[in-house]
Amino acid sequence: MGKRLFRWVDERLGTSHFARKAFDKIFPDHWSFMVGEIAMYCLVILIVTGVYLTFFFVPASGEVIYHGSYKALQGARMSAAYASSLDLSFEVRAGLVMRQMHHWAALVFLAAIVVHLCRVFFTGAFRRPREVNWIIGVTLLVMSMMNGFFGYSLLDDLLSGTGVRVGYSIALSIPVAGEWLAFLFFGGEFPNTEFITRFFVLHVLLLPALIVGLLGAHLAILWRQKHTQFKGRGRTEDNIEGSRLWPSYAAKSVGLFFIVTAVIAALGGLAQINPVWLYGPYDPAQASAATAGSQPDWYVGWLDGALRVMPGWEIRAFGHTIANPFFPGAVLPGLTFGVLYLWPFLERRFTKDRDPHNLLDRPRDAPVRTALGAATLSFYTILFIAGGNDVLSSVFRVAPESITNLFRVLIFVVPVLVFLVTRSACRSLARDHVHPFGGTVGSRVRRTPAGGYEAVDDDDPPPAEATRADLVAEAYRRPAPPAP
Amino acid sequence: MPAERRIAVLLLASTLAALGLAGVYIAGGQPQAEGALLGVALAGIGFALILWARGLSSEGAVVAERGPLGGTVEDEEAVEERVEEVTEEPGRRSVLRLFWAAGGALALSAVFPIRSLGPAPGNALLRTAWRPGSRLMDTDGRLVRVDTLQVGGTLTAFPQGAEKAGDSSVILIRLEEGQLQPRPGRESWSPRGYVAYSKICPHVGCPVGLYQADTHELLCPCHQSTFDVLDGARPNFGPATRSLPQLPLAVDPQGFLIAQDDFDEPVGPGFWNRD
Numbered sequence: 051m052g053k054r055l056f057r058w059v060d061e062r063l064g065t066s067h068f069a070r071k072a073f074d075k076i077f078p079d080h081w082s083f084m085v086g087e088i089a090m091y092c093l094v095i096l097i098v099t100g101v102y103l104t105f106f107f108v109p110a111s112g113e114v115i116y117h118g119s120y121k122a123l124q125g126a127r128m129s130a131a132y133a134s135s136l137d138l139s140f141e142v143r144a145g146l147v148m149r150q151m152h153h154w155a156a157l158v159f160l161a162a163i164v165v166h167l168c169r170v171f172f173t174g175a176f177r178r179p180r181e182v183n184w185i186i187g188v189t190l191l192v193m194s195m196m197n198g199f200f201g202y203s204l205l206d207d208l209l210s211g212t213g214v215r216v217g218y219s220i221a222l223s224i225p226v227a228g229e230w231l232a233f234l235f236f237g238g239e240f241p242n243t244e245f246i247t248r249f250f251v252l253h254v255l256l257l258p259a260l261i262v263g264l265l266g267a268h269l270a271i272l273w274r275q276k277h278t279q280f281k282g283r284g285r286t287e288d289n290i291e292g293s294r295l296w297p298s299y300a301a302k303s304v305g306l307f308f309i310v311t312a313v314i315a316a317l318g319g320l321a322q323i324n325p326v327w328l329y330g331p332y333d334p335a336q337a338s339a340a341t342a343g344s345q346p347d348w349y350v351g352w353l354d355g356a357l358r359v360m361p362g363w364e365i366r367a368f369g370h371t372i373a374n375p376f377f378p379g380a381v382l383p384g385l386t387f388g389v390l391y392l393w394p395f396l397e398r399r400f401t402k403d404r405d406p407h408n409l410l411d412r413p414r415d416a417p418v419r420t421a422l423g424a425a426t427l428s429f430y431t432i433l434f435i436a437g438g439n440d441v442l443s444s445v446f447r448v449a450p451e452s453i454t455n456l457f458r459v460l461i462f463v464v465p466v467l468v469f470l471v472t473r474s475a476c477r478s479l480a481r482d483h484v485h486p487f488g489g490t491v492g493s494r495v496r497r498t499p500a501g502g503y504e505a506v507d508d509d510d511p512p513p514a515e516a517t518r519a520d521l522v523a524e525a526y527r528r529p530a531p532p533a534p
Numbered sequence: 535m536p537a538e539r540r541i542a543v544l545l546l547a548s549t550l551a552a553l554g555l556a557g558v559y560i561a562g563g564q565p566q567a568e569g570a571l572l573g574v575a576l577a578g579i580g581f582a583l584i585l586w587a588r589g590l591s592s593e594g595a596v597v598a599e600r601g602p603l604g605g606t607v608e609d610e611e612a613v614e615e616r617v618e619e620v621t622e623e624p625g626r627r628s629v630l631r632l633f634w635a636a637g638g639a640l641a642l643s644a645v646f647p648i649r650s651l652g653p654a655p656g657n658a659l660l661r662t663a664w665r666p667g668s669r670l671m672d673t674d675g676r677l678v679r680v681d682t683l684q685v686g687g688t689l690t691a692f693p694q695g696a697e698k699a700g701d702s703s704v705i706l707i708r709l710e711e712g713q714l715q716p717r718p719g720r721e722s723w724s725p726r727g728y729v730a731y732s733k734i735c736p737h738v739g740c741p742v743g744l745y746q747a748d749t750h751e752l753l754c755p756c757h758q759s760t761f762d763v764l765d766g767a768r769p770n771f772g773p774a775t776r777s778l779p780q781l782p783l784a785v786d787p788q789g790f791l792i793a794q795d796d797f798d799e800p801v802g803p804g805f806w807n808r809d
């Protein structure tokens with residue numbers, strides 16, 4: 051039956067020719083190549099759960115009175131949107147699991163994208179000929195962050211409404227065009243009745259379509275250019291080593307999909323996320339106990355931290371204001387993503403390296419790049435932690451002022467230290483041929499033609515591109531010496 | 535255990551979990567059980583696939599040639615030639631320019647509908663719903679009288695009849711008479727120790743709701759800006775750059791608190807056309 055169907059299709063489309071070639075396509079076996087796949091599978095989960103939520107969610111700001119089964123909000127006035135997300139949580143069977151899976155999948159999706167980006171950055175996989183895929187990848191990151199923000203904002207609870215207000219205020223602070231931009235994008239002065247419907251269209255239609263389209267391009271380019279690979283014996287710029295798509299890689303990857311989904315399902319059932327019923331409906335004049343000490347989703351935490359550590363400065367001249375939130379809220383992300391987009395070209399300008407690269411760097415092979423990357427990560431990590439300054443201040447019983455002032459210093463000092471330490475660590479690792487997590491493996495030995503072993507002294511280092519794994523692999527591969 | 539046995543056990547567990555999941559749904563649903571069973575059902579298949587994949591092929595690592603990425607020089611030249619045949623001919627170039635112009639004009643005109651997405655800013659950001667004589671109303675819909683608050687008390691108020699106006703909320707505080715150091719021109723704005731400040735934080739607009747009576751400070755919960763209530767709500771610390779706008783208050787003959795007028799400056803976060 052399957053065979054007849056395949057023949058039927060093939061006679062009309064010639065699929066066998068493509069499939070035959072595709073089955074033999076080689077995929078590298080290194081674990082770090084899996085992270086991008088995790089992101090892709092999270093997107094699948096987001097779409098499936100998101101479509102389900104869309105059947106029940108009401109994207110409208112009109113006021114209703116709640117009569118559902120959640121006692122604490124009985125009789126409360128709220129938007130239809132918020133009421134429908136309460137119904138999704140309490141009335142729709144399986145609705146809460148779907149909602150929580152959707153939210154967890156969003157958190158894991160963005161984490162996987164960021165780790166994937168780090169993998170590409172620290173191994174130099176963005177270099178020629180893969181600049182276009184780097185640019186598409188950064189765009190996917192930006193769009194996914196925005197879509198996460200829009201999704202979070204749809205529910206119109208007290209926390210999300212506060213987040214939308216922050217977004218509106220940042221838009222408002224943009225010089226010259228800010229007022230128009232904010233009014234056109236949000237549909238008028240905040241708070242208003244327009245933005246939920248608008249964000250809904252962006253969240254379930256426009257951005258997912260763009261994300262899926264760009265991901266398609268990302269994968270098509272990957273298919274054409276083939277994967278990069280780490281250096282190793284027998285690996286060159288002109289070949290690729292790994293498993294064939296069929297059957298081992300396909301089975302492993304589908305297995306990964308099931309496992310990722312299993313983890314998200316378990317989280318969605320067992321780990322509460324965004325319990326909107328505790329926050330109450332959005333009310334612009336109210337800061338509930340929940341607003342204090344509450345944190346946004348992790349991937350916008352760095353922006354929240356930046357808003358908090360920014361001192362109370364702004365520019366006022368000639369009857370105009372460039373308001374304070376413009377700098378942490380618009381300039382910082384602009385610079386962040388601007389530098390990310392341009393990185394392949396900036397690096398090329400400094401290294402003068404214009405050659406195509408299919409072989410990856412180990413992070414230590416490029417000490418300055420690795421150190422810059424680590425310093426940048428430390429910068430955003432500190433901003434992220436600074437986003438919890440109120441939590442830290444109540445845990446450690448220190449005035450929020452002192453915590454904020456501390457972060458204002460750390461934000462400059464730590465990245466510099468991280469840069470220096472990482473650079474020298476890379477240099478000494480590269481010199482000593484040590485694996486950072488493996489440690490030294492004692493002295494190296496060599497098999498003698500007679501079949502015995504002898505120690506090799508370290509004045510005779512292995513070829514520069516060989517890793518410890520290669521040496522082990524080589525020991526297995528080398529044909530046994532002829533018996534004497 | 536041999537791999538086949540393990541795969542069989544995993545798939546069996548998965549099947550049972552899936553049936554259990556259906557059962558839980560039929561029985562009325564229970565989020566924790568649903569998540570856990572779905573997780574087991576999926577993980578069983580996932581791990582079984584990975585075990586299975588190991589046994590599917592014994593060939594180990596395979597090496598393949600990449601082959602060239604770029605086309606040949608002939609290909610490139612051939613394509614360029616075919617394009618230039620059309621574009622480079624003198625007569626056609628001016629036609630092409632007209633195509634570009636028409637396309638550009640069309641694109642430009644297609645931008646205009648964006649204007650429909652929102653109202654013009656106008657003076658929406660400069661004004662609120664407070665009018666001369668507006669009575670103050672609290673969040674429960676009660677009008678605020680001159681004896682509503684004790685010294686040290688606070689409440690959130692709106693202009694009567696505009697309870698939904700998001701930019702008009704104020705935090706009303708009753709101080710000891712004479713405690714406040716009014717700014718020049720504001721001496722008559724705080725009858726009987728009542729002072730009202732806009733509740734919209736000048737940073738990014740969170741409601742400034744936390745009043746610490748001992749230090750006379752208002753705290754914004756979002757990014758911890760603090761404001762000195764006795765000194766015109768001047769920002770003490772944090773990212774806020776401006777004082778909270780003060781609403782000029784008065785008491786009408788019936789003893790209700792009223793606004794003398796709208797705020798004398800825009801409330802909320804800064805923007806380009808704010809001086």
Ligand code: HEM
Pocket residue numbers: 093096097099100101103104107134135138149150152153156159193194197198199200201202203204205253254255258261323324
């Ligand atoms: C890039 C992909 C996406 C991300 C990062 C994302 C993220 C989010 C987040 C964080 C929420 C808030 C969830 C909550 O706590 O309840 C949300 C809600 C929602 N999302 Fe998505 N989403 C994505 C794609 C989609 C798609 C493709 C659809 C539909 C086709 C969708 C439909 C919805 C709906 C209807 C809601 C509101 C329902 C509710 O939770 O009450 N999402 N999204």
Ligand code: FES
Pocket residue numbers: 735736737738739740754755756757758759772773774
């Ligand atoms: S909104 Fe008040 S400090 Fe940021």
